[in-house]
Amino acid sequence: MSDHTHPPLTPLQTTTVKYKPEDEVDFVVVGSGAAGGVVAKELSTAGFRVVVLEQGPWRTERDFVHDELAVFDRSLLTNDYSKSPNTFRKTEKEKAKVQPAVAYGRGVGGTSVHFSANFWRFREIDFNEASRKGTLAGTGFADWPITYQELEPYYTKVDWEVGVAGAPGPFDPPRSRPYPMPPHPPKSTGVLLERGAKKLGWTAFPAPMAIVSKQYDGRSACAQCGFCLGFGCEVRAKSSSLVTTIPKAVATKRCEVRPNSYVRKVETDTRGRVTGVKYFDATKKEIYQRAKAVVVCANGAETPRLLLNSKSNLFPNGLANSSGVVGKYLMFNGAGNAMGQFEHEVNGFKGIVATRVVWDLYELDPKLGLVGGGGFDYRFDVTPIGFGFGGLPPDAPKWGSAYKRELQKQYNRTIVAYGHTSSLPVATNSISLDPEVKDDWGLPVIRMTYQDHPQDLKLYKYFADRSKQLLEASGAVHAWALPTDSQEFSVHLLGTCRMGNDPKTSVVDKNNRAHDVKNLFVVDGSSLVTSGRGQPTMTIQALAFRAADQIVGFAKRHEI
Amino acid sequence: MSTLSRRNFVAALGAGAATVWLTAEARDLLAAGKRAAVAAQAQAPFKILTADQAADLDAAASRIVPSDGTPGAHEANVVRFIDESLAGFGKDQRDDVNKLVAELRRLAGERHKGAKSFAALTPGDQDAVIATMEKTKGSHFGLLRAVTVTGMFANPEYGGNANKNGWKLLGFDDHFSWAAPFGWYDRNV
Ligand SMILES: Cc1cc2nc3c(=O)[nH]c(=O)nc-3n(C[C@H](O)[C@H](O)[C@H](O)COP(=O)(O)OP(=O)(O)OC[C@H]3O[C@@H](n4cnc5c(N)ncnc54)[C@H](O)[C@@H]3O)c2cc1C
Numbered sequence: 001m002s003d004h005t006h007p008p009l010t011p012l013q014t015t016t017v018k019y020k021p022e023d024e025v026d027f028v029v030v031g032s033g034a035a036g037g038v039v040a041k042e043l044s045t046a047g048f049r050v051v052v053l054e055q056g057p058w059r060t061e062r063d064f065v066h067d068e069l070a071v072f073d074r075s076l077l078t079n080d081y082s083k084s085p086n087t088f089r090k091t092e093k094e095k096a097k098v099q100p101a102v103a104y105g106r107g108v109g110g111t112s113v114h115f116s117a118n119f120w121r122f123r124e125i126d127f128n129e130a131s132r133k134g135t136l137a138g139t140g141f142a143d144w145p146i147t148y149q150e151l152e153p154y155y156t157k158v159d160w161e162v163g164v165a166g167a168p169g170p171f172d173p174p175r176s177r178p179y180p181m182p183p184h185p186p187k188s189t190g191v192l193l194e195r196g197a198k199k200l201g202w203t204a205f206p207a208p209m210a211i212v213s214k215q216y217d218g219r220s221a222c223a224q225c226g227f228c229l230g231f232g233c234e235v236r237a238k239s240s241s242l243v244t245t246i247p248k249a250v251a252t253k254r255c256e257v258r259p260n261s262y263v264r265k266v267e268t269d270t271r272g273r274v275t276g277v278k279y280f281d282a283t284k285k286e287i288y289q290r291a292k293a294v295v296v297c298a299n300g301a302e303t304p305r306l307l308l309n310s311k312s313n314l315f316p317n318g319l320a321n322s323s324g325v326v327g328k329y330l331m332f333n334g335a336g337n338a339m340g341q342f343e344h345e346v347n348g349f350k351g352i353v354a355t356r357v358v359w360d361l362y363e364l365d366p367k368l369g370l371v372g373g374g375g376f377d378y379r380f381d382v383t384p385i386g387f388g389f390g391g392l393p394p395d396a397p398k399w400g401s402a403y404k405r406e407l408q409k410q411y412n413r414t415i416v417a418y419g420h421t422s423s424l425p426v427a428t429n430s431i432s433l434d435p436e437v438k439d440d441w442g443l444p445v446i447r448m449t450y451q452d453h454p455q456d457l458k459l460y461k462y463f464a465d466r467s468k469q470l471l472e473a474s475g476a477v478h479a480w481a482l483p484t485d486s487q488e489f490s491v492h493l494l495g496t497c498r499m500g501n502d503p504k505t506s507v508v509d510k511n512n513r514a515h516d517v518k519n520l521f522v523v524d525g526s527s528l529v530t531s532g533r534g535q536p537t538m539t540i541q542a543l544a545f546r547a548a549d550q551i552v553g554f555a556k557r558h559e560i
Numbered sequence: 561m562s563t564l565s566r567r568n569f570v571a572a573l574g575a576g577a578a579t580v581w582l583t584a585e586a587r588d589l590l591a592a593g594k595r596a597a598v599a600a601q602a603q604a605p606f607k608i609l610t611a612d613q614a615a616d617l618d619a620a621a622s623r624i625v626p627s628d629g630t631p632g633a634h635e636a637n638v639v640r641f642i643d644e645s646l647a648g649f650g651k652d653q654r655d656d657v658n659k660l661v662a663e664l665r666r667l668a669g670e671r672h673k674g675a676k677s678f679a680a681l682t683p684g685d686q687d688a689v690i691a692t693m694e695k696t697k698g699s700h701f702g703l704l705r706a707v708t709v710t711g712m713f714a715n716p717e718y719g720g721n722a723n724k725n726g727w728k729l730l731g732f733d734d735h736f737s738w739a740a741p742f743g744w745y746d747r748n749v
Pocket residue numbers: 030031032033034035036053054055056103104105106107108109110111112114115116117118119120229230261262263264297298299300302303306491492493523524525526534535536537538540561562
């Protein structure tokens with residue numbers, strides 16, 4: 001915020017069409033994030049009348065600030081715990097306590113606005129790992145009802161529709177079309193990752209990023225400002241729904257995006273069909289928007305909450321929940337990280353988050369006895385205040401001249417080696433409704449129950465050790481592994497309305513249609529069956545393009 | 561956000577107080593125009609702190625980040641940040657900060673009979689007090705460190721980080737754009 005003014009950008013299209021609540025539109029889309037934007041764009045482009053209801057505001061670049069305190073500690077762009085708290089417990093036996101458990105973008109564009117845009121595709125193994133490697137007792141580890149090959153055309157569609165920079169390498173999953181633009185230049189973090197990887201016999205290559213590296217589709221190239229993770233992009237280089245799919249949806253003149261519209265219930269009739277949604281407008285007035293079908297894209301935490309809050313006589317356990325698995329199998333991705341200090345300046349605070357990745361441990365040697373796998377990048381996602389708190393090794397001085405000297409010396413020389421990993425679907429890890437705590441609108445809040453599976457804790461530890469080893473191989477003067485305790489907070493919210501062929505064990509079918517309700521679709525992070533190795537959003541958007549294709553087909557054939 | 565690094569730095573404090581401080585109710589300070597005005601107020605009277613409290617907090621923050629040759633917490637005006645926050649988004653923490661000051665004074669009195677303020681101690685005695693706090697469970701050391709670090713490194717609009725002294729210490733700056741080479745290693749491939 002301090003030293004620069006915002007660049008003059010021509011405003012993007014805002015809503016040009018208005019529907020009345022009593023108009024029965026073709027589709028209501030709940031949520032305008034990574035998935036919601038895709039669905040809105042595809043359905044309106046195909047000729048349907050769409051209303052997107054988004055609980056947060058419609059921001060523009062001018063509302064984005066480089067302000068660590070406001071963004072991280074005071075929920076400037078994200079869900080506000082003072083109005084909508086979360087509760088958390090490790091096991092079902094405990095009473096949940098009020099504490100932040102999830103963070104997601106609350107506004108048009110959703111979490112894609114302030115995410116860091118690492119954009120890895122899943123691979124074949126992520127879709128069929130359970131049958132290839134064996135499932136695990138006590139978990140819901142299962143194959144997807146679709147394969148990588150079925151999803152590949154949609155991954156490619158995402159690449160070109162939103163703008164992804166990268167270069168195919170020996171480990172890049174098979175693709176039908178090259179990346180639309182070259183990768184970003186390597187930062188010192190990337191050069192060092194290459195060095196360390198080489199020494200360990202691994203390969204580092206350009207990180208696929210949903211950030212445009214050159215002018216693309218009327219958007220300017222990344223300015224490498226460094227305020228990417230957690231912040232909104234001031235130049236429209238980050239390929240968020242706010243600047244990609246949403247403006248295109250609106251430009252069809254068939255899609256109305258209604259911000260500040262908080263959906264509290266999906267309504268059904270006596271035949272068990274969805275008839276529309278009830279939502280609160282900015283003044284907390286309740287409005288009923290009619291629709292022929294509803295697509296819920298509210299993310300892996302809010303989607304199950306909305307379905308559970310939508311219970312009725314016909315759906316006493318919550319909408320689309322005859323299986324009882326709505327909210328269950330919550331997955332986060334894990335992390336096994338280390339930090340290292342280098343001799344020369346790295347200046348990791350400049351530029352995009354990651355420029356090189358290492359995928360040699362995507363699948364692990366079976367001898368290790370571990371489940372899953374992961375990938376690495378080097379980054380420095382520790383903003384100044386954060387660095388003052390915890391940027392130095394645990395045994396470093398905490399105050400005084402020695403502390404000050406270390407801050408001064410190490411800020412520009414420190415790297416976080418990030419080992420992104422899979423995590424297992426476990427039925428008891430869940431989003432449910434808190435029985436006591438209500439939000440400012442009087443609705444039960446998200447209660448998270450979560451404990452990492454013991455196998456996952458072993459995996460995170462393994463990756464933390466490898467992260468440290470990588471840093472040492474890169475020439476770190478000092479490196480230390482970060483602790484890998486069971487997680488209690490996440491920004492990757494996955495698996496809570498899982499996809500499957502069996503209505504008894506899954507919530508949606510392979511086309512993201514609710515098994516129980518013909519005109520209800522759930523399209524977002526909640527339909528993932530496995531977590532992938534760390535970056536879920538590329539897959540969330542590919543699934544959204546695929547689901548939208550299917551929904552358009554159903555609608556045209558009157559099969560909704 | 562990187563959950564791990566985020567979680568880690570909060571954990572690194574070892575004190576719940578700081579977490580509360582950082583997630584405190586937010587709105588006020590962002591309200592119209594306030595931020596720009598704050599920076600100009602280096603000399604203005606404090607809004608919440610008494611002059612004596614401010615002197616003690618200034619002295620204590622200066623032990624966390626001393627002014628030893630280069631600017632420290634004093635030059636970064638950390639105490640102004642504390643006052644501004646207590647007037648705005650940190651208003652729920654007024655009580656905690658009062659307790660922090662009371663603790664500093666009590667320990668000052670124990671260290672040096674008759675001492676009524678922390679600020680009046682010699683730097684050596686001040687350091688001894690801080691060292692005691694660091695070792696004592698349930699002390700306000702975590703809060704002192706949290707407000708100092710936040711006041712050093714938050715955007716100058718919040719009243720601290722004066723002249724960007726905090727950022728200069730780190731070698732950080734907020735530019736609209738950067739270009740390669742970013743650091744030594746990509747310059748010397
Ligand atoms: C700081 C950060 C960094 C990240 N970095 C990466 C990364 O590098 N790579 C990666 O792959 N992923 C990353 N992620 C995760 C990524 O952003 C999410 O996986 C992705 O955005 C999820 O997409 P979605 O469509 O499921 O939900 P979202 O994008 O969260 O969209 C859901 C939308 O629905 C709205 N909504 C919710 N409930 C309601 C309701 N009741 N009524 C109306 N509207 C509602 C929300 O406000 C939101 O706008 C990051 C996340 C964060 C927070």
